Amino acid sequence: MSKQAIVIGLGQFGMAVAQALSERGVEVLAVDVQAERVRLAAQFAAEAACFDATDEDALAKTSPERREVCVCAIGDDSKEGSIIATALLRQMGAKRIIARANDDVHARILKLVGAHHVVNPERRLGERLANQILYEGILGEMDLAGGLKVTELEAPQSFLGETLASLSLPTEYGVTVVTIRRPGEAVLLPKSDEVVQEGDVLVVVSDEEGIAKLMEATQSSGD
Numbered sequence: 373m374s375k376q377a378i379v380i381g382l383g384q385f386g387m388a389v390a391q392a393l394s395e396r397g398v399e400v401l402a403v404d405v406q407a408e409r410v411r412l413a414a415q416f417a418a419e420a421a422c423f424d425a426t427d428e429d430a431l432a433k434t435s436p437e438r439r440e441v442c443v444c445a446i447g448d449d450s451k452e453g454s455i456i457a458t459a460l461l462r463q464m465g466a467k468r469i470i471a472r473a474n475d476d477v478h479a480r481i482l483k484l485v486g487a488h489h490v491v492n493p494e495r496r497l498g499e500r501l502a503n504q505i506l507y508e509g510i511l512g513e514m515d516l517a518g519g520l521k522v523t524e525l526e527a528p529q530s531f532l533g534e535t536l537a538s539l540s541l542p543t544e545y546g547v548t549v550v551t552i553r554r555p556g557e558a559v560l561l562p563k564s565d566e567v568v569q570e571g572d573v574l575v576v577v578s579d580e581e582g583i584a585k586l587m588e589a590t591q592s593s594g595d
Contacts, residue, residue: 374399376439379417380425380457382409385472385493386445391416401434425457437465444471444487451478455485462486507587511573522550523583527572528590537564545589546582551575 375398379390382404390402394416402413402420414420423430425446436442442461446454451474458471462485471487473479479490496515503523504510511524531539541547552560553573560566568574576583 375441377401377441377443378403378434378436378439379443379445380404381444381446381454381472382406382413383445383447383449385447386443387413389443389445394418398440401439403434424453426453426460428460431457431460432464436461437467439466441468441470442466444469444482446472448474454478455481458482458487459485503583503587507584507591509590510583510587516577519579520577521580521583523576523578524553525574525576525587527568527570527574530590531568531572531574532570533567535565535567536562539568541576541586545578545586547576547578547586549574549576 377393377398378401379386379393380403382390382402386402386404387409390400390413394400399418402410402417403425404410404413404422405424407422410420410422421434425431425444444454444458444461446457454471455478458469461469468489469487470489470491471482473482473490473492474494475492479492482490500513503513509526509528511526513524514522516522536549541549549562551574552562552566552568553575554560554569555571576586578586
């Protein structure tokens with residue numbers, strides 16, 4: 373049986389979440405007060421409904437307690453609406469509520485009224501882009517629990533021809549190479565004697581300080 377989700381608020385973020393979940397086989401009920409947004413979501417969502425999610429009776433009819441996840445993605449246009457909808461979802465027994473926040477105060481309130489997890493997509497995007505702006509060669513990043521992150525980076529010139537063991541990345545920078553993407557080959561699970569080649573993309577795990585230290589060192593050596 374497919375998982376079921378409600379996505380409330382079909383702005384840019386909510387629409388993207390609803391579509392991504394639908395593409396992964398989740399039965400999504402997409403909700404918004406704007407009929408045009410609902411019409412667009414109906415093209416890919418299992419269901420799409422036009423109503424105000426702060427209307428307790430209307431929201432209750434969607435049976436949030438039976439869904440695996442409820443996403444409150446109401447945007448900047450109504451912080452009050454997002455808070456009320458989140459509180460109602462929790463009151464109705466929703467198992468897992470993910471709410472979108474616009475700032476720190478909004479995030480704290482959403483947690484207080486019952487959100488299990490709060491996201492700020494604009495802040496997260498800014499944080500992810502910061503290292504790509506600062507350091508040439510970083511292709512992408514993803515946060516992990518405990519302050520760690522996965523970073524994709526083009527192998528620096530100073531790494532070429534060196535083995536992973538000789539680079540001593542874990543001891544020097546607190547950075548561990550977990551995979552290597554090599555042009556024309558499958559993704560490698562590298563051993564310590566793997567030689568870094570031209571065109572390699574290294575996928576590494578580190579904390580924020582470690583990747584910054586590594587990038588500063590490699591860019592300085594390339595000057």
